Amino acid sequence: MAEPALSIRGLTKVYGNGFHALKGIDLDVAQGDFFALLGPNGAGKSTTLGVVCSLVQKTAGKVEIFGIDTDRDFARAKYHLGVVPQEFNFNQFEKVIDIVLAQAGYYGMPRREALPRARELLTDLGLWDKRNGSARMLSGGMKRRLMIARALMHRPRLLILDEPTAGVDIELRRSMWEYMRRINREEGTTIILTTHYLEEAESLCRQVAIINHGEIVRNTSVRELLSELNTETFLLDLAHPVEETPHVEGFEVRRVEPAQLAVVVHRGQRLNEVFAALGEQGVQVVSMRNRANRLEEMFVSMVERSSATAAAEPAQEARA
Amino acid sequence: MTATQTAIALWTLVLKEIKRFTRIWPQTLLPPSITMTMYFIIFGSLIGSRIGEMDGFTYMDFIVPGLIMMAVITNSYSNVASSFFSNKFQRSVEEMMVSPMPNWVILTGFVLGGMARGLGVGVIVTLVSLFFTRLSVAHPLLTVGVVVLTAALFSIGGFINALLANKFDDVSIVPTFVLTPLTYLGGVFYSITLLPPFWQGVSLLNPILYMVNVFRHGFLGVSDIPVAWALAAILAFIAGLFALALWMLERGKGIRS
Numbered sequence: 001m002a003e004p005a006l007s008i009r010g011l012t013k014v015y016g017n018g019f020h021a022l023k024g025i026d027l028d029v030a031q032g033d034f035f036a037l038l039g040p041n042g043a044g045k046s047t048t049l050g051v052v053c054s055l056v057q058k059t060a061g062k063v064e065i066f067g068i069d070t071d072r073d074f075a076r077a078k079y080h081l082g083v084v085p086q087e088f089n090f091n092q093f094e095k096v097i098d099i100v101l102a103q104a105g106y107y108g109m110p111r112r113e114a115l116p117r118a119r120e121l122l123t124d125l126g127l128w129d130k131r132n133g134s135a136r137m138l139s140g141g142m143k144r145r146l147m148i149a150r151a152l153m154h155r156p157r158l159l160i161l162d163e164p165t166a167g168v169d170i171e172l173r174r175s176m177w178e179y180m181r182r183i184n185r186e187e188g189t190t191i192i193l194t195t196h197y198l199e200e201a202e203s204l205c206r207q208v209a210i211i212n213h214g215e216i217v218r219n220t221s222v223r224e225l226l227s228e229l230n231t232e233t234f235l236l237d238l239a240h241p242v243e244e245t246p247h248v249e250g251f252e253v254r255r256v257e258p259a260q261l262a263v264v265v266h267r268g269q270r271l272n273e274v275f276a277a278l279g280e281q282g283v284q285v286v287s288m289r290n291r292a293n294r295l296e297e298m299f300v301s302m303v304e305r306s307s308a309t310a311a312a313e314p315a316q317e318a319r320a
Numbered sequence: 321m322t323a324t325q326t327a328i329a330l331w332t333l334v335l336k337e338i339k340r341f342t343r344i345w346p347q348t349l350l351p352p353s354i355t356m357t358m359y360f361i362i363f364g365s366l367i368g369s370r371i372g373e374m375d376g377f378t379y380m381d382f383i384v385p386g387l388i389m390m391a392v393i394t395n396s397y398s399n400v401a402s403s404f405f406s407n408k409f410q411r412s413v414e415e416m417m418v419s420p421m422p423n424w425v426i427l428t429g430f431v432l433g434g435m436a437r438g439l440g441v442g443v444i445v446t447l448v449s450l451f452f453t454r455l456s457v458a459h460p461l462l463t464v465g466v467v468v469l470t471a472a473l474f475s476i477g478g479f480i481n482a483l484l485a486n487k488f489d490d491v492s493i494v495p496t497f498v499l500t501p502l503t504y505l506g507g508v509f510y511s512i513t514l515l516p517p518f519w520q521g522v523s524l525l526n527p528i529l530y531m532v533n534v535f536r537h538g539f540l541g542v543s544d545i546p547v548a549w550a551l552a553a554i555l556a557f558i559a560g561l562f563a564l565a566l567w568m569l570e571r572g573k574g575i576r577s
Contacts, residue, residue, distance in 0.1 A: 015577065050577070053418045054417055054418060054576075055414055055417055055418065055576060055577075056576065056577050057572055057576050057577070074420075075321060075420035075422065076420070078418060078419060078420040079420055081418065083414075083418045085411075085414065087411065088411075089410070089411035089412055089414045089415065090410070090412050090415065091406075091407070091410055091412045092410065093343075098336070098339070101332075102332055102333075102336050102415070103415055103419070105328055105329055105331070105332025105333075106329050106332060106333070106415065106416055106419035106420075106421050107325070107329070107419055107420060107421075108321050108322070108324065108325020108326065108328045108329050108420075109325075109328070110328060150415070
């Protein structure tokens with residue numbers, strides 16, 4: 001079996017002020033995977049990725065990139081790694097083309113190879129026309145795409161995207177998703193993604209790890225995680241307003257607006273029963289949709305449980 | 321990295337640094353030429369003509385090597401200090417840190433960039449000085465050698481300053497409160513033989529005095545101090561500071577959390 005694209009064992013990070021950002025996490029990301037690392041702000045996502053790409057010094061633990069121990073040969077491991085950070089980290093006064101060519105140079109790529117590669121990536125990401133302009137003149141979405149182009153210059157096998165679509169409008173976000181899917185599918189690039197848009201993780205990723213308080217709370221496939229979802233809330237748009245909330249035996253129904261109902265459906269229950277009961281009461285349903293992103297519901301409940309456990313542990317220790 | 325890849329990475333970084341200071345030439349190359357022209361006019365021509373000879377040379381001839389060296393020192397230092405700190409500030413230093421480029425290549429790249437600006441300004445100031453005096457060079461090899469070594473030394477100094485700096489003020493503190501006084505007291509405008517014995521002794525603790533004097537020796541053939549000692553001191557400083565800067569970089573001082 002091929003070694004994982006990324007293998008993390010017992011990764012611990014204690015900052016100078018004593019803050020335990022990572023508490024001995026273990027994580028494996030398979031080759032070719034599209035992996036989501038989720039967690040609330042301050043959970044340890046960026047610290048984990050920072051250690052992987054050498055921007056943060058670990059306190060303890062082991063990191064391997066395609067089987068290369070970063071303690072032994074980080075330089076070789078870095079050839080396989082492309083990084084798109086959360087914040088813009090290029091010289092805003094440089095030309096777009098100079099930024100991507102310099103990055104290729106840092107990896108020892110000759111200019112005769114770097115130029116066609118830069119052209120290919122900047123064209124794919126809609127930046128070729130802007131190549132001779134200063135990076136500060138680009139819009140926020142263009143700057144994000146520039147960082148993706150820069151990270152891909154040396155053809156990394158593992159691409160780390162730390163909130164790549166933050167602040168990007170919906171249309172652009174969808175085109176960036178499509179691009180990421182393409183490089184994952186066609187070039188076999190393993191992608192690790194952190195995001196606050198759980199819809200993004202649900203749409204793009206096959207595997208997901210949830211991190212909170214510096215610990216991995218859950219590491220599984222998106223499909224399996226969603227299959228554990230016990231309840232879903234559906235919003236029903238009605239043909240005519242109702243004055244009172246209709247009663248449907250066995251279901252929790254709430255009137256959101258005069259012409260909209262929210263129905264909570266537990267696993268095993270059938271929506272047909274809801275429609276039948278409403279029909280008997282003369283309530284006509286025009287359309288229906290999920291109230292919230294499904295993964296979001298799961299994520300929130302998981303993080304809340306983990307936070308409650310973390311809060312209870314010190315109290316138990318104090319009693320002991 | 322293979323030797324070829326390392327060479328490409330180093331060249332990329334050096335070229336980027338040269339592009340940076342030439343792109344903003346009104347901030348980097350023009351001011352020293354104007355400042356030094358003022359020095360030549362005021363101290364060399366106007367005041368210097370009333371001072372008479374210094375160490376057997378006209379005052380203008382005496383101060384030209386010191387002023388060239390002063391320009392090289394301040395420009396080498398400030399180029400690396402401001403460029404590397406700017407990279408830290410904009411976080412573009414991360415571009416280099418995530419790459420496989422060894423730390424010694426990063427350090428050398430910035431140092432060569434600083435040397436390029438320092439020496440470039442040195443050439444400009446030398447050309448300006450030709451309008452005021454007929455420059456003769458007694459020991460060309462020594463002259464070039466010492467100015468190159470001095471540019472390297474202060475570029476490394478600027479790099480260490482940038483590593484330790486947390487805000488832009490920290491980058492200007494050393495040039496303002498350390499470098500400028502040491503340069504002015506380093507025998508640029510006078511021979512230390514004019515000082516009382518006690519202050520001559522104190523002056524010998526100033527490393528810039530050695531560089532200015534060896535450089536002047538290269539031009540005029542006269543020096544207040546032994547040339548061999550001065551060269552040895554410069555080389556020792558370069559080796560020591562390069563090792564310190566590399567150690568700080570390896571430890572991630574100021575750039576890794």
